[in-house]
Amino acid sequence: AQSVTQLGSHVSVSEGALVLLRCNYSSSVPPYLFWYVQYPNQGLQLLLKYTSAATLVKGINGFEAEFKKSETSFHLTKPSAHMSDAAEYFCAVSDRRGSNYKLTFGKGTLLTVNP
Amino acid sequence: EPEVTQTPSHQVTQMGQEVILRCVPISNHLYFYWYRQILGQKVEFLVSFYNNEISEKSEIFDDQFSVERPDGSNFTLKIRSTKLEDSAMYFCASRPDPVAYGYTFGSGTRLTVV
Numbered sequence: 001a002q003s004v005t006q007l008g009s010h011v012s013v014s015e016g017a018l019v020l021l022r023c024n025y026s027s028s029v030p031p032y033l034f035w036y037v038q039y040p041n042q043g044l045q046l047l048l049k050y051t052s053a054a055t056l057v058k059g060i061n062g063f064e065a066e067f068k069k070s071e072t073s074f075h076l077t078k079p080s081a082h083m084s085d086a087a088e089y090f091c092a093v094s095d096r097r098g099s100n101y102k103l104t105f106g107k108g109t110l111l112t113v114n115p
Numbered sequence: 116e117p118e119v120t121q122t123p124s125h126q127v128t129q130m131g132q133e134v135i136l137r138c139v140p141i142s143n144h145l146y147f148y149w150y151r152q153i154l155g156q157k158v159e160f161l162v163s164f165y166n167n168e169i170s171e172k173s174e175i176f177d178d179q180f181s182v183e184r185p186d187g188s189n190f191t192l193k194i195r196s197t198k199l200e201d202s203a204m205y206f207c208a209s210r211p212d213p214v215a216y217g218y219t220f221g222s223g224t225r226l227t228v229v
Contacts, residue, residue, distance in 0.1 A: 034218075036220070043206060043220050043222035044158070044223075045220075046217055046218070046219075046220075049215075051215035051217075090158060100163050100165070100170045100171045101146070101214040102160045102171060103148075103150075103158075103208075103218060105158040106157065107157040
C-alpha cells in the first residue's frame with residue numbers, strides 16, 4: 001500500500017528565509033505526487049504536481065518541488081518565505097495502478113512565518 | 116477557472132440524524148471522490164465514484180454512508196445516522212481523465228454532530 005510521510009508537523013521560519021517542507025513516499029510503482037495548501041478554515045488548493053514529466057516542478061506562489069526517485073522524496077521549497085505563506089501543507093500520492101487513482105495524504109506540516 | 120462547489124459550508128446536526136452533503140463537480144470531470152478531515156488530523160479517503168458506481172471505498176465508509184449522483188451534476192454523500200465521531204470537514208473532489216490533469220477539491224463542508 002502506498003503511504004506518505006511528512007517530516008515535521010510544524011515548521012517555523014522567518015520572513016525571507018528558505019522554506020523546506022519534507023515529503024517521502026512509499027509506492028511500488030512511480031506515483032503521481034501532489035502538494036496542497038490549506039489556509040485556515042478553507043479547502044485544499046493545489047500548489048503543484050509531479051506527473052512524470054520534468055522532475056523539478058514549479059507551482060504557484062513561488063513554490064517548487066523536486067521528485068527524487070532514488071530517495072523516494074518530493075520535498076517542497078520556496079527561496080524566500082512571505083507572511084502569507086503561513087498555512088498547512090499536505091503532500092499526497094496517487095498510485096498509478098488501476099484507474100481509480102485515489103489520493104493518499106500525509107499528516108500535514110503547519111508552516112508559521114515569523115516577522 | 117472551474118470550481119467544485121460544496122453545500123452547505125457548515126452543518127450542525129444531532130446525533131442519530133441523517134445528513135446529506137452536496138457537491139457539484141466540474142462538468143467534464145469523470146471521477147468523483149469524498150474525503151474527510153477530522154480536526155487536527157490528516158485528510159482521509161472515503162470513497163471514489165466512476166461511471167455511476169462506487170469504484171473504491173475505505174474502511175471508514177461503512178453501511179452508514181452512501182453516495183449517489185442523482186441527476187448528472189450533483190454528487191451527494193449521505194450519512195444515515197450520524198455519530199459524534201462523524202464530526203469532520205468533508206471534501207468533495209473531482210478529476211478528468213487522465214489523472215495527470217489533477218484533482219480539484221471543493222472548499223469543504225464542516226459537519227458538527229452534537
